[in-house]
Amino acid sequence: MNEMQNSPTCERAPDLIAFVYGEADEREAHDFQLHLQQCGSCRAEVASFGMVRESITAWRDEVLAGFVSTPVMAQPKTKSALAALRQFFDLSPLWLKGATAMAAVTFCVLAGLALFRTNNPQVSSNSGAVYTEQEVNQKVKEALAQQARVQPPAEIPSPNVTIESPRPKPKTSRTSSSTQFARSQRPLSKAEREQLAAELRLLSSDDDTTLNLLGDRINQ
């Protein structure tokens, strides 16, 4: 290094500097390369200048890496929504990215469901009209009760009897009980059988055998 420093400067300094910076044309560069083979001073300077330039380049890169626009130059272009979104995701931590993705998926699913329902109006219209049997009975009772408040009580039909074909009232309570016995599916007890027999006997004697038509006051 001391040798290089103390070596006499070659007269071809302008050619050397053009060669170092690559601004010599092809002929000049070839000519100077031939000179370098003979001139130790220029060889040493080419090498040391190259190292100096490396140092300056390293400093320059460090300086320019931290460069940010100054306010006078601040005429930022309007970012597109996509660019802004991309920058947001670039700067966001991983957990935020995941949460955003989950929210997006949930939103898409809900939107899809809403769209599906919109495209199938039958489902949506029937959804409010479906009743259980219990609800139907309740509705009928309510309607009948309302109707009963408007109409006289005598005309209130029983919920179990249709309006169009009302059943005739039984003549006697015994007829009613015998009918109940007859319709009952369970076997009759002894008391019930006797009651039923008595009723049947009573009916048959009244209707057929004990009629005394000749003695009737009307026939006479």
Place this chain on the structure above:
Amino acid sequence: MDTLATDEIIVERALTGDAEAFGELVRRWERRIFALTYGMLGREEDARDATQETFLAAFRNLRGFRGEAKVSSWLHRIAVNQCISRQRRTRVRSESALGEEHETSFATPHSYSPAHVAEGRQETAAVRRAINSLPVELRQVVVMKEFEELTFREIADVLDLPLSTVKSRLYTALKQLQMRLQKFESRN
């Protein structure tokens, strides 16, 4: 704004009242002008101020641009002038700071490895100090060449110097930087 338009066309648009034209010019050149001012001044704050002043001066003198030189050369010339005037204003402070650095940073030469110089903050600070310690006329050409990557001809146009003078100044600047960085390396 058409990004393929030349600087000269952009200047013409700015002169006809295109509000965004000058902004495009600023966007194109701000980084390189900042590099120049930083290389010249050595402090980020000063460099930002000088860059700002450069573009403000360019905007104010836009009608004075005759188109004889390239727009880039014109901007660089304004920037160099801004740096020189700024250095004049702060000459006393700068000289005292550099004087201290001369006393503390540079010692007898021994060995020198630029790769090591570039490795850490301390080493790059040494490069900055070495460049700052150069005379202004040498510093200009080094910064324009190394930071701006201008050609010799462009530097000659910006500084209004003969081509041979640019080469000789650059040679002298590199020689002085080499010696100063050797001193720094030998001290560490």
